[in-house]
Amino acid sequence: MVAVKLIPLLFSWFGIVLVLLRGFSGRRVPVAATGVVGFALGVVGAFALLRSYPGELSFGIVRGVVAGVFLLLWGTAVAALYRNTMREFHVFQGEKLVNASFYAVIFTCTTSIIAGAVCTCRLPVTGGTILALLLLVLAAGILVLAALAAEKMLPASLTVSQPALMAAVVALLLFSASSLIRLDLFSPLSMKVMKFAHDFVHQFFESMLIPDHLFIRTYLWGYIGLLFGNGVGFWGGMIIWFTPVVLILLSIRFELLPSVAHIRQGAKRRKLLAAAIRERRIRLVIPLLALLVFAAAAYRSSYPSVEYWDPTPVPVLASPAGEIVIPKQGEINLEDGKLHKYLYKQGGKEARFFVLLNPSGEFTVDLDACAICKPDGYGQAEGTVICYYCKTLIPLETVGKPGGCNPVPVPFTVKADGVHIDALTMINTWGNTVQATARIKEGGK
């Protein structure tokens, strides 16, 4: 099963090596060797990290590195566009480094370490067994050999500029990362954009001292409400996601053609220009493919293949004393470490909640909603629960603590027969937090 999950990541690794081999075509053997060594280093490093810090920290570090690489792509893209659109010839410090002989090895090594680390994160939570790691490195090595053979079959005219190489490598790394909800960048990015838009509007209205409801009509809030919707986060995230590659495409499109003014014969002059234009077009191929990979990563992030544990809420009733009692054992085993959802109705009101035995062996009872987002509920996967609305991951260790996007905790007691919750408290907690939040989102009326 793990091997199947690794297929897209190894496919990405193959793509990374292929593009590196073509990008550094003069140094095929050092690049291939460095690739294998770097990947192995990445695997070992991530394994050690996951064993030392089994919680979110390890994943946070790997995700931070991937995010850093994405930022580097932004810098590269802006520099490339600036370079190719400015009239004055300008050499950046980074470009001097690119021309250095050791650059290929450093670039390949860094990329391979990250790719190895991402693959290791896909193994079971603790980083897998030694045998799994060895098999992973072996598979990566075989794929490097396959890439060496495949690269020779690519058309000789298919050249890769350095910004395009960067775009392709980062796209494939992000695609790999998108297969893990804890390494994925696109969903958190969308969420950040959404929260930024939300905070901006809020701050704007506050700083302009615009009262909420005195003279602004309800329908106007309908338009302003657009800024609070899912679409803002998604499309804002898409812009940030795709812009670097688009900038690189533009930079290639704006590359100056060689000067042919000194060539007397018109046909020769035009032939040189045509060849330069053709080469420039071919150089667009890799960034265009990178754009597709970016789209695939965004799709995987929006529709993850991760199967969330998301049981249908079981209706429960309160005892005459006004207590909801969830038995520890029975049809549902509360102590299996999974979240179990319940639905309690009282009069015209209802509350959805779940009970979970967290990794430290303590029960927690929480609403299936937080105090910020729409009450879309939570799913459980890979040692975390995820808010379906904003895709925030919450480690199981912190479920039960109030604040942020965490599920709203509800007071309870654990007795021998099960978990006891006060029914009125449950209904009131839901009414005071979730429904109040929903009202504000709908325009404050």
Place this chain on the structure above:
Amino acid sequence: MAPAIIETNGLTRSYGDICALKPLDLQVPEGEWLSVMGHSGSGKSTFMNLVGGLDRPTAGSLKVGGEDLLMLSEDGLARFRREFVGIIFQQHHLVPYLTAVENVMLAQYFHSVPDEAEARSALERVGLGHRLKNRPGELSGGEQQRVCIARAIINSPKLLLGDEPTGNLDHKSTVMVMELLKELRAEERFTVIMVTHNQEVATWGDRTIYLDDGVLVREERMRS
């Protein structure tokens, strides 16, 4: 003597049982103006099509500009035609809905990239500076043929082929076209192979070969 730009050895072209060109051995030195004469069906156009890479021989060898045309793929042959040969047809074959300058630019487009200034300049060289924006239907036969010449030379070919280029022209226009070709050849130093029925046109060349029923029957060198 200049090195040969065209070398044929036993060059043959058959269409089924009909042998349009019987084994032909010929050498054309670089820069020569060769006239090819013969009756209808004598193999003149077949010879020209083979030399221009428009057709493939059935047997023999054919080297043009050092390239063995038999060894070239379809793409290679297309490149050869694009970069090495300029052709002027009797029927002009201009695109009727394009202007004179656009017709010339079309040849540039298929060769590399269009360059309007250069196309205009080529038409000015053939004396059509005032007809740039006219379509073929608005030009006389001689003018159309001059557009064809501009189109044929725009990509600086090493070999200019003419398939009865003056066949449809009156005497005055014929002389004008031939004078123009002579001038351009002196400037550009290309080799000319001119297929013609017209003895007078043939005399503009350095050498004339006579084909009859696909066989080279006679060869005549003109006095310079």
